[in-house]
Amino acid sequence: MSFATRYSSSVASVFPVHDIFWKSRCRLDLNKFHGNLIGGRRLHNNYSQKHYFCAKAEMVVQKYLPPLFSVAPMMEWTDHHYRTLARLVSKHAWLYTEMLAAETIVYQKDNLDKYLGFSPEQHPIVLQIGGSKLENIAKATALANPYGYDEINFNCGCPSPKVAGHGCFGVSLMLDPKFVAEAMTVIAANTDAPVSVKCRIGVDDRDSYNELCDFIYKVSSQSPTRHFIIHSRKALLNGISPAENRSIPPLKYEYFYGLLRDFPDLRFTINGGITGVDEANAALTAGAHGVMIGRAAYHNPWNVLGHVDTAIYGVPSSNITRRQIIEKYQVYGDSILWRDGRRPSVRDVVKPLLNFFHGEPGNTLWKRKADAAFHTCTTVKSFFEEALVPIPDFVLDKPLAELPPPGREELFANVPSLLPPPYESQLREEEEMMYA
Numbered sequence: 094m095s096f097a098t099r100y101s102s103s104v105a106s107v108f109p110v111h112d113i114f115w116k117s118r119c120r121l122d123l124n125k126f127h128g129n130l131i132g133g134r135r136l137h138n139n140y141s142q143k144h145y146f147c148a149k150a151e152m153v154v155q156k157y158l159p160p161l162f163s164v165a166p167m168m169e170w171t172d173h174h175y176r177t178l179a180r181l182v183s184k185h186a187w188l189y190t191e192m193l194a195a196e197t198i199v200y201q202k203d204n205l206d207k208y209l210g211f212s213p214e215q216h217p218i219v220l221q222i223g224g225s226k227l228e229n230i231a232k233a234t235a236l237a238n239p240y241g242y243d244e245i246n247f248n249c250g251c252p253s254p255k256v257a258g259h260g261c262f263g264v265s266l267m268l269d270p271k272f273v274a275e276a277m278t279v280i281a282a283n284t285d286a287p288v289s290v291k292c293r294i295g296v297d298d299r300d301s302y303n304e305l306c307d308f309i310y311k312v313s314s315q316s317p318t319r320h321f322i323i324h325s326r327k328a329l330l331n332g333i334s335p336a337e338n339r340s341i342p343p344l345k346y347e348y349f350y351g352l353l354r355d356f357p358d359l360r361f362t363i364n365g366g367i368t369g370v371d372e373a374n375a376a377l378t379a380g381a382h383g384v385m386i387g388r389a390a391y392h393n394p395w396n397v398l399g400h401v402d403t404a405i406y407g408v409p410s411s412n413i414t415r416r417q418i419i420e421k422y423q424v425y426g427d428s429i430l431w432r433d434g435r436r437p438s439v440r441d442v443v444k445p446l447l448n449f450f451h452g453e454p455g456n457t458l459w460k461r462k463a464d465a466a467f468h469t470c471t472t473v474k475s476f477f478e479e480a481l482v483p484i485p486d487f488v489l490d491k492p493l494a495e496l497p498p499p500g501r502e503e504l505f506a507n508v509p510s511l512l513p514p515p516y517e518s519q520l521r522e523e524e525e526m527m528y529a
């Protein structure tokens with residue numbers, strides 16, 4: 094049974110953000126805030142700002158099922174092609190773009206469709222922006238606004254030396270919460286969508302729970318940010334590779350659940366090391382507002398994404414088969430092939446499908462044939478005719494198994510015994526005394 098059906102008959106009504114926004118904040122007249130919008134998007138009054146941004150989040154939540162499950166932003170992986178495939182497999186998962194540097198958007202302003210365009214089926218979709226210059230972050234957000242993304246996310250978690258080492262970008266920004274708060278304020282002022290931050294639980298030796306809380310506290314109290322995605326391991330900036338930075342620092346889910354306890358007015362999505370919907374449901378049951386999966390959703394899209402709508406959202410199965418998905422994907426692929434002259438190539442378009450038969454008979458031979466077909470095929474249709482031969486019909490025509498592959502349902506079982514002591518913040522106490 095899905096998390097949603099287990100806890101409520103209505104998915105939207107179980108989502109804590111919905112509760113928070115409706116019950117404690119947003120009994121408001123949306124038109125009033127549209128009025129503010131028309132009169133210039135910058136709302137200087139803190140109180141109005143908070144309510145206006147709540148209204149934005151509320152509008153998005155009503156349009157789609159809430160982000161109980163999302164696919165992580167992954168550079169060179171979650172491109173338009175992958176997201177097209179992901180949406181054919183799951184109707185309700187929230188999809189993140191790859192990170193786009195604010196500078197790229199600004200400097201490519203005459204070529205924006207290439208970087209920011211997406212087909213309407215990809216909603217709900219979140220744009221992730223990275224950057225370290227407020228002016229460019231503001232301009233990039235404004236340029237992205239007409240595209241109608243459902244949320245704008247700011248990257249404070251990328252440890253790549255290309256990113257973190259240059260101008261304090263990515264995870265280095267966790268060391269400068271004041272800047273992150275300014276960036277989030279600027280982003281929120283230039284978009285009609287809600288905003289969020291994706292970060293780690295620390296950087297190098299700045300890795301105590303209290304330091305993480307200080308970051309969350311400063312960013313959330315000095316900007317309209319109400320949603321944080323927490324990759325639950327710290328980043329090491331000592332020269333290990335980005336891939337090692339996704340495996341060497343240990344996962345500390347207890348920090349994530351500590352945040353849920355210590356910041357009950359905020360929304361937190363858990364990320365890192367979760368490999369399927371059973372585990373995602375276990376994280377939600379333990380209290381997470383949302384779950385984000387990265388690598389597993391890329392390496393095994395059929396089995397991970399295929400169960401999201403039923404097992405997480407409680408929606409009846411579409412009973413779609415891999416053959417039907419491939420047929421639809423082929424039409425998409427051939428319609429965009431060579432659009433920019435030499436790109437996208439057949440290889441670019443087909444890449445997300447290479448993992449589509451993970452664990453099935455014929456998988457190894459399919460990959461080998463695919464490799465050969467990339468050299469000869471000039472259409473996606475001819476590629477499939479050649480490379481799909483080793484995949485048996487029963488694999489292509491089998492609808493998803495009723496139950497997802499079993500996962501580690503006990504993944505979060507020991508979290509309660511590991512929870513860090515509650516956040517003690519001088520900052521918070523001082524502020525509370527000021528306003529008492």
Ligand SMILES: Cc1cc2nc3c(=O)[nH]c(=O)nc-3n(C[C@H](O)[C@H](O)[C@H](O)COP(=O)(O)O)c2cc1C
Nearest residue numbers: 165166167168191192248324365366367386387388
């Ligand atoms: C190839 C690759 C590229 C990534 N690119 C980004 C990125 O652009 N922005 C970001 O915030 N995280 C990026 N990440 C990190 C993921 O979003 C995610 O936080 C990380 O993989 C942990 O989640 P997982 O264990 O479910 O994979 C990337 C990860 C991978 C594997």
